[in-house]
Amino acid sequence: MPSTMTPSLFSPQPADTLAESLKRAFGFESFRPGQEAIVRDALAGRDLLAIMPTGGGKSLCFQLPAILKPGVTLVVSPLIALMQDQVRQLIDNGIAATFINSSLASGEAAARFAGLLRGDFKLLYLAPERLLQSEFLNVTLPRIAASPGISAIVIDEAHCVSEWGHDFRPEYRQLAQVRSRCPDTPWHAFTATATPRVREDILVQLALRKPATHLASFNRPNLQYAVREKQRHTYDELLALSRTSDAAGIVYCLSRKRVDELSAKLQEDGVRALPYHAGLEADERRRNQEAFIRDDAQVVVATIAFGMGINKPDVRWVVHYDLPRTLESYYQESGRAGRDGDPAQCILFFGAGDIRTAEFLIEQKIDPVSGEPLEAEQRIARHQLRQVLNYAESTECRRAIQLRYFGESFDPPCNACDNCLQPRELKDWTVPAQQYLSCVARLAQRRERFGAAYLIEILRGGQSQKLIDRGHESLSVFGIGKEHSVDEWRHLARALVQQGLVDETQDGYPVAILNAQSWQVLRGERKIMIAEALQRPRKKKGKREPSPGEELTADVALFETLRSLRKRLADENGLPPYVIFHDATLREIAARKPTTLDEFATIAGVGQRKLEKYGELFIAAVRGDAISG
The missing domain is CATH 1.10.10.10 (Winged helix-like DNA-binding domain superfamily/Winged helix DNA-binding domain)
Structure with a gap:
């Protein structure tokens, strides 16, 4: 990430239609389902609550209005990694964005504030703690409101406002006090997961005024779910999955000890695996996370401390090596697979020992002062455990169970879970x-x-x-x-x-x-x-089927050449590879083989800025020209 942010090269054209602005800014010919209605409500200046599943494109729903409206949009984000990731993607698209958080030296933060007041930026990302600081509320916020003006305040990951959510942040509860400082500014709340109870809590806690509510389906049809019996050969299955291809994967474990043991064993067996948990030094966690994002590591073995700030779209599989704590957290964690819309696998290994471990952990919920059990917390935890067990042991469609949890109905079969594909006797x-x-x-x-x-x-x-x-x-x-x-x-x-x-x-x-x-x-x-008890999946005879996310292209060798070029450019620019182009874009290039800039501009994911920055390089790769590195 460069130390200073310069204004973008992208600027919307007054005569552009909404679709033309979408293509010019982000390279997409059309909106995904639900996006256009949200964008139009945002452009109309309404308060809104949008619930969209991971991979549904919710960020675009506030980023596009931000660049089309006068003034700056403030985006409240809970994690440094999350805001940094979105900002570098916006900058690579030529869109003026910046963040201000504790990772910056005071001089750099001051420089960004000065640029903000000059009108250099269209989006400012900041943590709730920063927004709530007295100096920011009483001095900085009024100055921004006066010039360049605040077009909207976006609350990203809005489920953090609710005690009933899976990732409650007390600071989010205090955000409503900002409303009195900007009474006429529209508020936009976005999240990927929220039960009906959490949705109601968001509306109340943020004091949204007659909001437009957009509830997209929680269904992720590109994800395939399976629950497998945990046995002696479970590690062998994990190792085989890691070796099937070079696809990125995440393994979730319940304890730090399991994370360390499993990541070390995978390393010994030749897998580029790294651990991630709260027991590691902050610098090591950051290095491991960056290595995974930049494709220098294939697998991250982690506790639930990993994931919320990760926007890596090409994770092809997520494995829960241990029982998840709640059904909501399982949906959220497994949903980190396939954010690019390509097929991905979500596998949960489950054994009787997991139940005993979970029950033991519940019993450890005691008051640190009195030593007495925290009965209310234990009661909730046991209820959540029963929901997870019902999911793991049920013969019902996995997708139907998950969607019912979020208040959505689904008619099976989904043809993308083990219970639908291979019903048990x-x-x-x-x-x-x-x-x-x-x-x-x-x-x-x-x-x-x-x-x-x-x-x-x-x-x-x-x-x-x-x-x-x-x-x-x-x-x-x-x-x-x-x-x-x-x-x-x-x-x-x-x-x-x-x-x-x-x-x-x-x-x-x-x-x-x-x-x-x-x-x-x-x-x-x-x-x-x-x-009957969960069984190891039956092997299919005959020709090997493509692994998750793998698709036949017109030229597989060219696809690998394009991936290598993308990785080199990413390393040179200090970016994750997916910021340059997603795998789906590379596959389309490899299939269609554009040889002119006009042809390259028609590829999905190629906007105005990326066409100018990368077009000639990738066209040269398609032609087979030698590319200097």
């Missing part, structure tokens, strides 16, 4: 289900209710002191399920909840309660069919 578990429900009924007769763990202890004939003290060894169901393991009983218990055949209380510790469907099972009116 169902086995008859009617008798054990009747035994389990009978245990619930016997306890209910005694006005007693318990959770699954205690019910299983009774069915397996446990000899704990609490069981004996309660006299439960005298129940007729005591010990009748010894032939099944604890894990099998737990699998059954969760399946009964998933299928609506038994209810669970949501307050406090979850206990089982019979419902009308439970009695149908007990009376033998309904069979209980449960999927």
Whole structure:
């Protein structure tokens, strides 16, 4: 990133249509679904809330209005990496943008403020902490409002405003106080993930005024989801995936120890892998992140500390080596694959040990002063864990489960998840289900209710002191399920909840309660069919199919030549390769082989600035001319 930002070469033409401005600035012939309506509402000066999935192009929805309207747009962003990434992409497109954050020396920050007041920039990115500083609120903000004027205030990653969101930031709660300083300035809130509860919280906390609300589908049709059993060979599957191609991937783990062990093992096996977690020094985290962005590393093995500030569009696969904490965080983390719209894989490895680890971590949620359990937090965490387990063990379409979580319906099959592509065999578990429900009924007769763990202890004939003290060894169901393991009983218990055949209380510790469907099972009116355990994916015989994101082009060798040229240019300019061109643009070049600037200008992703800056170089590569480096 250069130390100073110069005004852009791009300037909209007064006679341009909106589509022409889009092409001139960003190189796209048309808007993606939902984008144009948001842009038009932004240009009309309305407050708005836009929920668009990762890869849906939400940044363009506030960047294009920013360059078409007079004044500067302030963009509130939660992470330094996130704002730096967007700014360098804008600059490479010839659009005047800058950021001001703690990474800058005071002299550089002052120079950027001076340029801002001169009207040199169309977009200013800053953290909420900076915006809320007294000097900025009372001195700088009024000066910007006076000249060059504030066209809009954009709250990016707006889910951070809500305590119910997956990445709550307390500073975001205070942003509404800025409204009184700029009462007539429109506010635009954007985020990729928000449940109905979080969406309502955003509207309230930011005090949006009669906002235009745009809710795009959360469906990411280019992503293929699979859940696989965690076994001895799980690492071998991960290694094979890493070696399938040179495609970028992310591996998420629950602990720092697992991250270090896994990244070291991948390195030993020849994979360009790097670790990322909060236990590393800040400089090492930054270097590893940059290496991944610049394609110098293929794989990052990380805790959930990695990802929010990453805008790498060509991640072809994301693996969760351990169980994610919540269904929302899984959607967010797995969604870092395929941001460019090309096919990508999302794989979750799941085993019984993951459940025990998750439950142990929940039990560690205690008050640091009193040492007492934080019961409210534990209750929420257990509810979230049950949602993740339901997702992992269900035979239902994975996509349908995820979208239902966000309040969206979907009619399967999606033909892009393991449950739709390779349905698992169902086995008859009617008798054990009747035994389990009978245990619930016997306890209910005694006005007693318990959770699954205690019910299983009774069915397996446990000899704990609490069981004996309660006299439960005298129940007729005591010990009748010894032939099944604890894990099998737990699998059954969760399946009964998933299928609506038994209810669970949501307050406090979850206990089982019979419902009308439970009695149908007990009376033998309904069979209980449960999927067999997760299996390793079956190998397909015959010709190897393309890996995720791989497509046949007119000239595969040319595509690799273009990638090498892109990497060299990126290194020379201190940019990530994708800032120059996405893989999809390179594939189109390799397929269509443009030999003139006019032909090159028709390639998707080639705007005015990129045509001038890179056109001749890539045309030379297409022609096979020697390119000096």
